[in-house]
Amino acid sequence: MRIFLDTANVDEIRQAAKLGVISGVTTNPSLVAKEKREDMKAVIQEISSIVDGPISAEVLSLEPEAMIQEAREVSSWSPNVVVKIPISASGLEAISVLSKERVKTNLTLCFSLNQALLGAIAGATYISPFVGRLDDIGHDGMQLVSEIVEVFDRYKLPSQVIAASIRHPLHVSVAAQAGAHIATVPYTVLMQMIKHPLTDIGISRFAEDWRSIQK
Numbered sequence: 001m002r003i004f005l006d007t008a009n010v011d012e013i014r015q016a017a018k019l020g021v022i023s024g025v026t027t028n029p030s031l032v033a034k035e036k037r038e039d040m041k042a043v044i045q046e047i048s049s050i051v052d053g054p055i056s057a058e059v060l061s062l063e064p065e066a067m068i069q070e071a072r073e074v075s076s077w078s079p080n081v082v083v084k085i086p087i088s089a090s091g092l093e094a095i096s097v098l099s100k101e102r103v104k105t106n107l108t109l110c111f112s113l114n115q116a117l118l119g120a121i122a123g124a125t126y127i128s129p130f131v132g133r134l135d136d137i138g139h140d141g142m143q144l145v146s147e148i149v150e151v152f153d154r155y156k157l158p159s160q161v162i163a164a165s166i167r168h169p170l171h172v173s174v175a176a177q178a179g180a181h182i183a184t185v186p187y188t189v190l191m192q193m194i195k196h197p198l199t200d201i202g203i204s205r206f207a208e209d210w211r212s213i214q215k
């Protein structure tokens, strides 16, 4: 199980990288826009200079040929770039062409087992089920992660599952138990994962007990 950071904020990425627990980064157009950065290429290249692992950057084209051209351009930004492609007929066509060119892809906006299956068969390197957005509409997002992992295992499909749209630490624990290869988490969730109230109490008690015997 690996942890990616789901953000386009380079300060957060720098902080998280110091912890030695982040092995990749995922972005999307909304996350880049949130940082008020207009130059996607500059952001992705900056992130690549901080993190050695896979960095997902999303294409915005909707037609297959344009998507493929854009993906080739995006993948040339840095050797560790993974091209994020939304599931659609165009997206599948693009993934199948790009996988033959060994361009790494991440099928995004995945909300069903069938979408995941098609992405894996087309040759996507990663499949990103959006857990939180399914929970938001009253579905069980983590159930989808379990189903995808089970089916990929059964048929030995090599695509890796990224539990995405993670909203809280419990999502990460359950994704790990479900066998997701990766959880991509916002910085705030990463910080929450570190904390436990009993750890804080334990640290203060150790310090107090030690102080109590100092002359």
Ligand code: G3P
Residues within 6 Å of the ligand: 006, 026, 027, 028, 031, 128, 130, 132, 133, 164, 165, 166, 184
């Ligand atoms: O990795 C996908 C993620 O960026 C979507 O998260 O919170 O916008 O549903 P959210």
